[in-house]
Amino acid sequence: MGTQTLNNRYTLTQSQKMMVFILSMSLYGLSNMITELVPSAYLGPIEFSIEYFAFIPLTLCILFHPLYAAIGASLGEVIFGEIMLGQFGGFGELEKFIAFSLAMYIAGTFVRDPKNRKQVAAAALLGVIIHQAISATVDILKVWVGVEELEAVPGLAESVVVIEGFSFLNDVLFSGILFALLPTVYLVPRLYGKIEPLLGMKPRDRNDRYSLTEIIGPRLIATGILLAAAAFLFEFLSESGFNVEWEADFLETYGDWFIFVSLGAAFIVALITISVMLSKKRKTQHLKNAKKEEKVS
Amino acid sequence: MKPIIEIKNVKYQYPGADKPVLNHVSLSVDKGDFVAILGGNGSGKSTLCKLINGLIPHYYVGDYSGEVLVKGMAAEKHKVAELSRHVGYVYQDFENQIVSPKVIEDAEFAPLHYGLADYHERAVHALDVVGLIDQQHKFIWQLSGGQKHLLALASILSLNPDIIIMDEPVAQLDPQHAREIYDILKKLNDEGKTIIVIEHHTEFVAAYARNVILMDQGDVLFKKPVKEALNEVDVLLEHQIYPPQVTQAAAKIGTSGILPITIGEAIPLMASIVECEQNTVHKLRTEDKPLVTFEDVTFSYKTITRERDQVLHDVNLTIHQGDYIALVGNNGAGKSSLMRLITGLVKQEKGQIALDGKDVRKTPPEHLAEIVTYIHQNPEHMFIDDCVKKDIGFYMKARKDPRTEEKVANLLKQFELTDLAERDSRLLSGGQQRRASLAVGVGMQPKLMLLDEPTANLDIATRKHITRILEELKTQLQAVVIATHDMQLACEFANRIIVMHEGRIIHDGTKASVFTNHNLLKKAGLNPPQIFTLAKKLGWERPVYTVDDFIELYQSKEAWDGVHA
């Protein structure tokens, strides 16, 4: 709980993690609500809009512990930008949540020295690129899964890739530079050393490293997600199983249902895992521990 | 009686700080006591209170030594959560302590998370105690500032703690609400709870507390019964604490024996004092051209229940050059709305507002900003750049003023900010922030300045400093409007006082016409300065607004007596 000492290098106390989480959630959530409310301009299929203020989570991931800042930001987006505006999209959010947290986390760990502008700039772009790449991959996969025998339809596969590729470039160049690169490079040096004491922390310094257990391969993330999904199911089964009102007759009827549900859950898990792994292969081996993400605390 | 809190030889230093904030503090508080902690900014009052619920040393890391016992439990060996069941803490920035969207949910939050099955009953009871039971299903956003403060109190009362600590309970409240919250604390104290408040307003201390702790620079200077403590006028003044006005006055006129600390005590002691004749010079005001005119202005906004809330009703008002106006009245009387209308940031529903001959409705706020500046109640809303210097120069720089640097340097000097020029405005202390926000406002070179509660949340010494600075501003500005609950400020600064009540201007006059009108004071919920009330109760005919006035009149009376004796 609250008890700890701050002798170790850059280990945060539970409460400090919570502070970073709340800070990131509130601010990125607020910015999301603002960007949702600002209308966007279309030029044919190209959308000129403020897609997101990625600089907020990027800045926080670079200055603080990237894991909690990243998860806080993603959750902030879901809560302020989706649930509160009545746009919560269920499973779709899960995919966004994972992609965005992952991208921001990697960008945060990439920076060793927050005072080095080149590193900060590179990290900001990297974050946007990873996020957009995952989103594009998932979108392509969706068409893949959704259209039966995709190869049999001439031109469709190519067009999906081209359209997604185009929006990828558009987002990276437009949002990436204007709303990630420039503001992050402006903000990080200004806030470094100034914002940390407000949360009762020491600024990250050049020699701080995150413990290796946090940088983990894709296999762990996949198991993590599977376990989480399983936990979800078991929790549900056990809870409803012990429900007093649950009458014996119903159990039989619902037995089949649970098989369907678990099948469905398994499929979505597979889908996410594949997409994450595909994009991971090309990128980097920095990966976060998905299990930890479940325990933001 | 057995002490409920024992602090033994505690020393504490925040991480990164260069000197300890508490030096070998030893202290004990009895069960059922009502203690007020006095001390200037940075004396370690809040730190001391954080010892009691274990936030120090559990939550704040830093160098800690000594021992704290709360109800016999060693704070070091018990978690914050365990101690918090016995110690409730209401923060100065209590807004951030409220974490749930609805009133009842916030009151339930603590007992629920301690796993207490009767959490709902506890919450209902706590809301009942503070008088918020009718608001229980409201959203926090629907509450006024004072109600939020009461809710923060209810949310800790729901755990039924034995010790209640409140950090500056009345800093942001108008006098009526301030009294209300103290009456609740008194009731809780009568039920056997131990109450600890951090307080700058010694008049409340005199009226409610039983014992007083004086702190300075991390040391406890004394702990004494309230009467003795407030009688240490010299010691208090030396540490920038101002005893109640009656005590100050009694000390200055050399009352023998124990000094009075409340009006009730003062009257029999001073009954023999008579006011003397004195010629007062009335300042002549030149009636210049009007700077602002309001004609039948109404203003309302849509509330979340989709009804329109009428904030101003048919307001008519003219502000001339040379007007230094204090705008007074309870929270919610419409003071802030009136001022914001002048800035053009909000628009009236009906009526006409003209600022320096321009129709406010038709002129963009950006252009009005060159004539009028609004100083927010929370100075942080004024800080947009990353250091004091840049913040002050922002306006001039945007307009490419070639003399920016020189002007900024002058302003820094005028507001005693030169040493802080490179610091981030948001990281300054309350008084420094206030000065910086004033400098930002003056840096916009306006004709008219509007200030919202410029002395709220400041200790009395800082308050006096700001009052002095405001006095100097009169030469730089054509007119000033100050919305305030601080009647001492209103008396010292204003040559015109406008009283608002429920969206209407119910009086427009001077301090004399306001404070001598008993019905008006009652209706608008105003408390004149204590010394004014004292003089009146003593039967003096001439109104007295400051301790110095009182002494002056008294002294001349002595001289007068001397002549005729």
Add this chain to the structure above:
Amino acid sequence: MEYTRKFTEKLSVEQVKIELLNTAYGNGGTFFAKLDPRTLFLWYAYFGIFPWFIHEVMVLIGMFLFMLVTTYVARISPLIIFILCLGLLGQGGYLLIASLFFGGDWTSILPLLILTLKLSVISLASITVFCSMNPEKLSNGLLKIGLPGQISFSIAYGYRMLPTLLEEYHHVFQSFRLRGKAPEKHGFLYINTIAYFIKLAVLSFYPLLLSTAKRARTTVEALETKGSMYGFNHIEVKKLKLAGLKMKKRDYYFLAGSLVYMISLFLFL
């Protein structure tokens, strides 16, 4: 200028509060609003995923019709449904044009329509479910199915803090406006003015980062004193919090009804 005024008005704190309340509690009285969140999650778990793996057109159409009925029962405004479907069709349209460009032909229409249909079913299912849950129900439901307590706390905290944060953002933004100087010329397509305001929107976050950091500190301290570091994931606390959640007859009937409908779709089509 006109545009920015409208925008700032839209962002006025009172207006946002009204909108939030409406979104959150607007659909309180419907059939779906009375169901247990677990029922809704379970139902959504099927209709939000399975359409991906169904390729029979008739079954998909059957599901789509079912979704139209549920959205009607949940009193979702038809306009929202229309805009949503139009958007999905539009996306399909771009794909179609692009695939024609890559040597495809009109035979691409059918698979794309099917894809759109699937997406519509999924979106309508999520609208039905999530618009029928007010924030407390959603967070209790999430807690019940085993998500960490921090998430339901965060949802509540969002509703608590948003107006405060927005107000502060508004003040800072106004300070920038009043003290800065908007460009003299609007530029081609208002580009100068738009760029200026976007810059302000971004810069306004600098002050907010610092003040929110201060806020976060007090909040976490208060959480600690309110026992929540202990209570977020404690089993007893969860039990107390969720004592009101009960599966009722209505829930079983609804799930059984949906099941029967789906089975008959597969059997008879």
